[in-house]
Amino acid sequence: MTGSPGVELRGRETAAAIKEEVAGLVRSSGTTPRLAVVVATDDEATLWYVRSIAKAGGGVGVACDVVDLGPAAPAEGVRATLERLSADPGVHGVMLQTPLPEGVPAQELVSSIDPAKDVDGANPLSLGRLAAGLPAFAPATAAAVMALLDRHGVALEGARAVVVGRSTVVGKPLAHLLLDRHATVTVCHSRTRDLAAATSTAEVLVAAVGRAGLIGAEHVAPGAVVIDVGTNPTDDGGLTGDVNFDAVIGRAGALTPVPGGVGPVTTALLLRHTVTAAGLT
Structure with a gap:
């Protein structure tokens, strides 16, 4: 299909349909899924985006924990946090939000996220499985x-x-x-x-x-x-x-x-x- 010239493909209706599906699954399960978002920045646009994720999650019954490590967080501190959250059975999804402090390598750190909780498909193992046609979360x-x-x-x-x-x-x-x-x-x-x-x-x-x-x-x-x-x-x-x-x-x-x-x-x-x-x- 191609649309008639000038058609705008707005995302709000698609997003609303997905969130309605999510809310229904949460209601019927009696479980509260929990997403942990790790941030290490004082960039206001990034922090606004993370707050918007938390707000959207609250609207559909998904808890969102923002783990703010601060703009001076060292790489090992970020890695340890991702490993801790990946091992926590009460946390179902983990993501690392960029940007990170200068010298902190995001592409290396995301390998610390358990692929089963890698909801933003950042771990190289997730990307490899996606390329191979195996089950994985896509970015x-x-x-x-x-x-x-x-x-x-x-x-x-x-x-x-x-x-x-x-x-x-x-x-x-x-x-x-x-x-x-x-x-x-x-x-x-x-x-x-x-x-x-x-x-x-x-x-x-x-x-x-x-x-x-x-x-x-x-x-x-x-x-x-x-x-x-x-x-x-x-x-x-x-x-x-x-x-x-x-x-x-x-x-x-x-x-x-x-x-x-x-x-x-x-x-x-x-x-x-x-x-x-x-x-x-």
């Missing part, structure tokens, strides 16, 4: 892209999909998720020659590079479904995506806005993953 943002595509009836089997970005948070895991759905996938990145030549072949285009306005009309095939994962801060304190929304909205079949597209679905899926980790699905 919530990558899973949110798939949830939006499914919610809006976008046919993936045989579709030409292009992912711009190769991070372990979105680009690489999303490519595997699309391949599992039988899409034909191309991954582009900062060294791709003639980016527009590659992206303009896509029926499904996902931008996940963290460069404001990188994707313009010349990068988009008429009628393509475009998912914008970018969340780039603006001078006025807002957010803008990797896609030039005004230039692309009239050309794409459908396009996610920023904010209000992928973000709400990502938060909802963190809660659903926690419920799954608690054994309620």
Whole structure:
């Protein structure tokens, strides 16, 4: 499916449906799933996001403990906290929120999260299992892209999909998720020659590079479904995506806005993953 030109794929309805499902599972089980979010920063935008996860969890019966280690936390302190939470039978999901203090290596520390509780799919073991087609939690943002595509009836089997970005948070895991759905996938990145030549072949285009306005009309095939994962801060304190929304909205079949597209679905899926980790699905 491609939408009529100018259709906005907003995430709130998808997020609401996921949260309704989560709330029903929690009510019927009589169990309170518990998510622990470890933070080590004083970045206000990050702390706001973590508070929003906790608020969303409270609305569906998922407890969210924010473990704030402070902006000077050493790597070993973060590691010990992740190991402690992973071993705690009362905690069902564990995630490490970035950014971290300078010199504290997130990619090494996430290996301390038990894959069974790795609800944001950050542990390399989770990513390896995902690549191998084995059961694992996918990074919530990558899973949110798939949830939006499914919610809006976008046919993936045989579709030409292009992912711009190769991070372990979105680009690489999303490519595997699309391949599992039988899409034909191309991954582009900062060294791709003639980016527009590659992206303009896509029926499904996902931008996940963290460069404001990188994707313009010349990068988009008429009628393509475009998912914008970018969340780039603006001078006025807002957010803008990797896609030039005004230039692309009239050309794409459908396009996610920023904010209000992928973000709400990502938060909802963190809660659903926690419920799954608690054994309620």
